[in-house]
Amino acid sequence: MPPPFSPQLSRAAPAPPVYPPLLPPPGVIPPATSRNNPFRHALHQAHLRDPYSRLVARGLDGEEGEGELFPYLSAFPVGPTPLGPKQCAFAWEFTLSPTDCQRFPQFLGTPVGQRSSRVVRDGNQIYRLRCIRVSPPTTAISPSAWSVADAVWPSLAYVFVNGAELSFRRKLHHGKDLPLEITRHLRPGTNTVTLHLIRNAAESKDQFYAAAVEVLDITSFTRAIQLATLLPAGQCRERIRQRLHPATRDDDDVSIVSEELTVSLVDPFTARIFDRPVRGQRCAHHECFDHDTWIRTRAAKSDRQALKDDWKCPICGRDARPQNLVIDGFLCEVRNILAATNRLEGARAIQVKSDGSWTLKEEADRPAPQHGGAGPEVARGPPKRKSISVDDRPASLTQRPKIEQARSHTQTQTMGYVRCSPTEVISLD
Ligand SMILES: [Zn+2]
Numbered sequence: 001m002p003p004p005f006s007p008q009l010s011r012a013a014p015a016p017p018v019y020p021p022l023l024p025p026p027g028v029i030p031p032a033t034s035r036n037n038p039f040r041h042a043l044h045q046a047h048l049r050d051p052y053s054r055l056v057a058r059g060l061d062g063e064e065g066e067g068e069l070f071p072y073l074s075a076f077p078v079g080p081t082p083l084g085p086k087q088c089a090f091a092w093e094f095t096l097s098p099t100d101c102q103r104f105p106q107f108l109g110t111p112v113g114q115r116s117s118r119v120v121r122d123g124n125q126i127y128r129l130r131c132i133r134v135s136p137p138t139t140a141i142s143p144s145a146w147s148v149a150d151a152v153w154p155s156l157a158y159v160f161v162n163g164a165e166l167s168f169r170r171k172l173h174h175g176k177d178l179p180l181e182i183t184r185h186l187r188p189g190t191n192t193v194t195l196h197l198i199r200n201a202a203e204s205k206d207q208f209y210a211a212a213v214e215v216l217d218i219t220s221f222t223r224a225i226q227l228a229t230l231l232p233a234g235q236c237r238e239r240i241r242q243r244l245h246p247a248t249r250d251d252d253d254v255s256i257v258s259e260e261l262t263v264s265l266v267d268p269f270t271a272r273i274f275d276r277p278v279r280g281q282r283c284a285h286h287e288c289f290d291h292d293t294w295i296r297t298r299a300a301k302s303d304r305q306a307l308k309d310d311w312k313c314p315i316c317g318r319d320a321r322p323q324n325l326v327i328d329g330f331l332c333e334v335r336n337i338l339a340a341t342n343r344l345e346g347a348r349a350i351q352v353k354s355d356g357s358w359t360l361k362e363e364a365d366r367p368a369p370q371h372g373g374a375g376p377e378v379a380r381g382p383p384k385r386k387s388i389s390v391d392d393r394p395a396s397l398t399q400r401p402k403i404e405q406a407r408s409h410t411q412t413q414t415m416g417y418v419r420c421s422p423t424e425v426i427s428l429d
Contacts, residue, residue, distance in 0.1 A: 042173035050181065051107070051116040055302045057220055058122060068299035069122060070224045071307045072321045073147045074217035077127070078193065080141035082134055082210045083154075090195045094213065098188045100125070105218075107184060122223070126216040126307065127186055128179040129159060129166075129193060134210045141210055144282050144319035148312050151177045154209055156198040161185040163192075182213070216309055219322070224295050228278055228325035236330030237356040240286060244354040260351045261286065262361070265334070268314045269293045273338070273347050277331040280313045280320040287315055288328050295322065334358065 042048075057067030077094035103125040110116040120126075132149040134141065153168045160166070161182045169178040182193070193213060197203075219227075240261055267274045267290040277288030294314070300307045313320040338344050338360065349361040 038174045042169070045167070045169060045173060046115075048167055048169055049115050050307075051118045053105070053118055053120050053300075053302060053307060055300060056119055056121050064121075066302050068221065068296075068301055069120060070219050070221060070295060070298055070322070071126070071216045071300055071309045072219065072224070072298075072311055072323070073143075073214055073309055074125075074323070075215040076143070076212050077191075077215065078211075078213035080132075080143070080146045080210050080212040082138050082141070083131075083195075083197065083208065085136070085199075085204060085208060088197050088199070090197075090211065092193045092213065093190055094193075095190050096186060096188055101186065101188050104183050104186075120218055120307075122218060122220040124218040125183075126181060126218065127183045128181050128214050128216065129161070129195075129211065130179045130214060131157075131177075131209045131211045134208050136206055136208050138208065138210065144280075144324065146210075146212060146214075147319050147321060148317065151179050152209065153177045154197050154203060155200050158196045160194045161191070162187065179214075216307065218307075221295060221299075224322040225291065227322040228291065228327055231326040231329055233329035233333050236286075236328050240330075240352050240356070241354045243286070260353055262349050262351050263287055263331070264349045265331070265347050266349070267293055269297060273335065273344055274331075275335075277328045277335065278320075278325040279315070279328065280318050281324045281326055282318045283313055283316055283320070285315055286328075288331055289314055291325070291327065294320070294325075330356075 055067060055069045056064050057069055058064050059067070077096075078092040081090075081092075083090065103123060105121075105124045105126065106119040108117045108119065130151045131153050132141075132146065133152040153170060157168070158165065159168070159180065162185055164185050166180055166182065166185070168180060171177050195211060203209075240263075244258060244261055263286045265273045267288075270290060270293055274288055274290035274293075276291040278291040278294065279285065279288045298308075298311060311319065311321040334350060335344075338347050343360060347360060350358045351361060352358045
């Protein structure tokens, strides 16, 4: 039923919408919010946007197509340099060969009114200038420490690359300070980067910085996997023994001595046991994560966003770049034994003794036998030998979820030098 006619309502004109002004009044300092919106707050820096990157990868059939690539910090034309408390002017030089410059991404130009674009391929290299904050007594910074530090620009700085002045993108407008890509300003021969600082009171007292020119290598999944190195099982056992029985102990400290070390077998990304266990060389923990999964989660795709190179260990936050990963030979052995004895399902952790023997902790509360070549439990028991092949596995293992079958297929194609495959024939002493 239609409402009754109201002459007063029909004469009232609708109020025009009120829009906030596009630009703030002069002199207004925008508040530093925790959720910056670069599309609004960095509108005046649209010309500093990263180029659109079209990532081209070569498939297994050799054909090129749009795909995933993996950027990681690989080298320093100018190594990490503490800037100290007083010096205001810095100039660094480094030389690039024509071959180095041929590894730049292929820039496609900048149409009028559009952002620039480029094609990035396996083997390309991208050069960046970055500053980080360091503690005042810092005199040297390791590549690993540098790789996990966030970019932080000094409050007021001017940078020139081969005479061209470049601008920073800061946290105020972009949510966080962003590295400054300088690839397009480099050339064969000698390249010069200058940095001039004007420090505020805090930066003259205890807020110090370091700067470096770094290279991002762009690599395929296969090459990224091959960069890891194997840590033999014997060295892994020795590492556990030292953890349980440290050689030196400060008597002034209260020490907790344990006979067993619990090591989780669960990959933090997939919540199941890893296929090939890796961790960073500098990681102090013994837990590992799955190699393929870790690399896959770092993939860069064709996007309008900057290429990300976050390789912080998912367990401790230290350097876990592809070239700094170690494959734990001991946990590879553990996984192979679990696979051969049909105990992969539900395997969550093991308890390792200082002699290298270990006991499985399963989800289900059921007893598990012990393994370990040098362990006293094994030595006391009767000698036994068992050979298990893939055909001996029960249907429950051969019918594993699709995700694992697909991952195993990839592993077989990409890995030739380390195998943790459950299809191996293993003899148990
Ligand atoms: Zn770690």
